[in-house]
Amino acid sequence: MTQIEAAIENIEQDEPCAYQYRLYPDWIKEEQRDYEWKPCSKESYQDYIKAPVVNNWIYETRALYAIPQPAPPETEWLPIETAPKDRAVLVHPAIWNDKTASIAKWESDRYSKNPRPYWRRDDDMGKVTISRENPPSHWLPLPAAPFKDKP
DSSP states (O other): OOHHHHHHHHHTTSOOSEEEEEEEETTSOGGGOOOOOEEEOHHHHHHHHHOOEETTEEEEEEEEOOOOOOOOOOOSOEEGGGSOSSSOEEEEETTSOTTOOEEEEEEOOTTSSSOOOEEEETTSTTOHHHHHHSOEEEEEOOOOOOOOOOO
């Protein structure tokens, strides 16, 4: 049994989340059975299984199962002291209102005569003082970039 088959078998042990049927005449060849699936109740689904053919019409059914989704990413603001310093993050300075955040990256300022590390914000309009005078208090990881299919 493959991993996919095992996963499907595991999912099918749960209760289906929806049921569907499609109806077509029994004289239609199998390769021509492209009739639209329609929703039905659990009771109708069970009836169609008991009597799949009525007056030369075939009731084909299927149960639909929900696939468990991964847990959502962390959405609680974390203390800035725990932020990684090797990549950009979403930051929120304590002095800002609740609806404002900015993308920032740690700037070590290592080439300066007197280094003063700080979080360099993307929206500081090129003015280091804006980033230094309003340091962030909390951070969140940035979401992954959207996936694009290669042509």
